[in-house]
Each structure stands twice: as C-alpha cells, then as structure tokens.
Amino acid sequence: MNRIFLSMSLALVACVGMWIDRSAQAADEYTYDLVHSSVSFKARHLDLSWIHGRFNQVEGTFSIDRQEPSKSTFQLSIKAESVDTANVGRDEHLRQPDYFDTKQFPTIDFKSTSAKIIPGGYEVTGDFTMHGKTKPITFNLMGGNEIEAMSARRVGFSTELRLKRSDYGFDKNAIGPIGDEAIIIIDCEGMRK
C-alpha cells in the first residue's frame, strides 16, 4: 500500500515539475540592451521649437510569452540623473527639484500590468511612475520579432508616449517656457543567450 502511495506521489511531483518547467519555458526572458537602445524625449520650447534629450542609463526586462501573449510583461527603469540634452547647464537644471528632482525621485519606472497582441506588436497597459507619482498608461509597443545575432537572441520594440508633466506633480511654475506635454520615444532591444 505504502509503495503504491509513494509511486503515485512521485508521479504527481514529476507531473507538477514538468508543468512548471513547461510554463517557465513558454515565456522568454530578455534583458534591456543599453548599447542598441535609447530612451529619448522632446518637449516644446516657447511653443516655437522642440528641445530634444535622452536618458543614458536605463535598465529593463521583458518576458515574452509566445503561446499566451497576455502573460507577457515589460518593465523599464530609467535613471533620471542620466538626463542629457547636450547642454551641461540645462541638464543640471533639469535634475533640480523644480523639474525631475533626481535626489528625491531617482528613477522613472514602468511596469506592465497587462498586454494583448495587436497587428505588429502589443498593446501594453501598466503603471508609469515619474516624479513620485504613478499613473496607469496604455500604449502600442510595436515589434516583438525575435532574431539571432551577435551570439544572442534579440527582440526589438519601439513606442512613443505623450505625457503631461502636470499629471505627474511637476511644479506648475516650472512649466512656463517648456511645454507641459513631453513626448517620450523608446526604441529598445532585448537580448537573451
């Protein structure tokens, strides 16, 4: 009797193990490739032209589930201190509490809560945290095809977000000459061995 019970238990454990292993294999984990990616932004200056900038330090992971795309997850963390607008004085000003307040809010984060497949990519919904304020956003993340190059499997995505700085607790007095709306352009590659 004991032997039968032991055999059944072992079989059950093996089945559960195989199921866990299979579900783990279904999602492909990618890490953000900083060399071949960029997170840049632009905002109106005096309502005349655009100021362009980028963030030089970004980390992230993507988990792509090919069988069940809704289980795919996307996570990105941008170091606000790494803001770069090709002008040292302006960058220092942008790090101040009137703008990004990088000493209080060192990172700008996105974490997806749901994803669904659309032609050419994913429609991703998630929590975007900037300047200490979190708001849900939805955007189309185009791409997702995997290729093998440079001894790694790579996947690429791109998107463009339009955000209002006033929605994220930026000081209204500091919005003045720089427009309230900022366009964030994300072009990124994820890679896995």
Place this chain on the structure above:
Amino acid sequence: MPDPLFYGQTLLGTLLMGWLLVRIFALRGGDSLLGENTVAGVVGVTAAAVTGLAVLQIHFRLPPHNGLDRFLVIVLPMACGIELVASWWRLSRTTEIIVRGLASATCGGVLLYGSVHLQPLSIVWSVVSLLLCAIGLGIVWELLSQFSQRTRDAGMLFALSLALLCTGILIMMAGYLNGGAAALPLAAALCGGAVATYQSDRPASTCGMTGLGIVALFGLLVIGRYFGGLPTITAVIVFLAPLLAWYPANRMCKVPTIMQRPLVRLCVVAIPLAVIVWQAKKDFDRKMRPLLEGPVSRERHESPLLFSTRHKP
C-alpha cells in the same frame, strides 16, 4: 523666470504685514508690548510668512511630496510650536534645551526622508550627515536663543532676515527656483518683526522669532544643499554667519546706543554674506552664458577668426 517686480512687491507687502501683525499682537499684551511676549512675534511672523508664500504660489502638497513640502508642512510648524510652547508655558531652561535638542535631531531626517541621501547603500554617510545636521542645528539654535535672551534687541533678527534673503538668492542661483523663492517671504516677515522690535522703546524678547528664523534658515540650506546645487561650504558659511552678531557692538562703534547696536550687528553679519553672494553671482553668470547667448555670440567667443573672415572684402 521669476518676475523681480512681483517678487519685490510681495516682499514689501510681507514685510509690512509682519511689522503690523507683530505690533497688533503685541499691543493686545498691554504692558508686555514686545517685552516678554514672544508669542506675538512668532504668531505675527508666521502669519505674514504664510501669506507671502501663498502670494508667491509656493504651495505644499499633502502628504508631503518632496523636501520643500516637508519643510513647510513639518519642520516650520514644529519650530513655531516649540517656540510658542516654550514662551507660553515658560518652560524651564533645561526643558527648553531638551525640546530644541530633540527637534534638531529630527529635522535633518525629516527633510531628507525618502531621498537618495538616506539610502541603505550609503548608510554610513547618511548617519554622519544626519549627526552633523543635528549637532549643528542644536548648537546654533541654543546659542542664538541665549544671545537673544541676553541682548534683547532686534540685531539678531535683522541678521537672520538677511541670512534668509541671501539663502533664497543663493538657492535660486544654484538652479532651484521654488526652494529659493520660499526663503524670501520668510526673510521679509522676519524683517517686519525685527523692525517692530527695533521701534519698541523697551527691551524686547526676540527668542521665539530667533528660533523660528534659525530653523527656517537651516531647513532651506539643507534643501538647497541636498536637493538643489548649493555648495556645502556656502551653506555652512551662511548658516554660521548670524553667529557673528555676537561680536561685541562696542568694538565696532565706540559708544553704541541701544538704537545703533542692532545695526552694527547687522553690518558684521552682512560682510561674509555679501562676499558669498558676490562669488555665487560670478559663478552663475559663467554657467548661464552658454545658455543665454546665441550661436553667433558664441562664435565670437570661441573662434574670433571665423567671425573676422566674414568681414573680409
């Protein structure tokens, strides 16, 4: 960019309001006109400063969002409360020292809460910073309170007001406009209180207003240093400058009258502050030049040859 005219009008209005409120509240005290009535000074200066902050649209958010919010919502009311309690209930000297010491110990932590300066990765540096902040504020607060109780004139208030004004200008030039702007109504309100005390024809207890002023100065300098780009040495010099008011007035002026003493003290404190602001203005102009000048004028600076070739026949 801040509008100097609007700022000037607000500061003048705040100064007049501070002066008026301190006079009105003190008059309600009857014989204790600005005498032992510290409460009048603290309430008047606080009310004027709050009005000035509202006019400049420096709002705080609840729950506090950043260092400036915590300064306005927690640190300033705490200092105000301590000085009111100390004067209203006439706390013993030892109790006053303990209460001010406890407040000093918490101020740094409150202002830096949730920031990168209190991250577990830099725990040693965080502890050292907080200890230095607590010891510095505790000692200076106590020394200035003793000084105010001993001298009973408006000299220290004028000195603190000037230090607050310079702090505002320095923080603004360091790039943190809102943080610097928050200092200006506080400076103006304290100056109003100082003028009301100066006009009084009897010795005045300025201990409460002094306590409020030194905590405000400390809080703004911490915000400027840790969140804005204010250099450490500048912050330390501005924080310690009011202590120079302790310099005996009769060394500067042979026979100073009661009316002359506060002004002599103000002059002594003004010297290092003026040097610091002048130096900061030079640095500010140097940093801002590339941002404000157009490409043509930059060409003039960087490649005079290119500019001159345009005029060749």
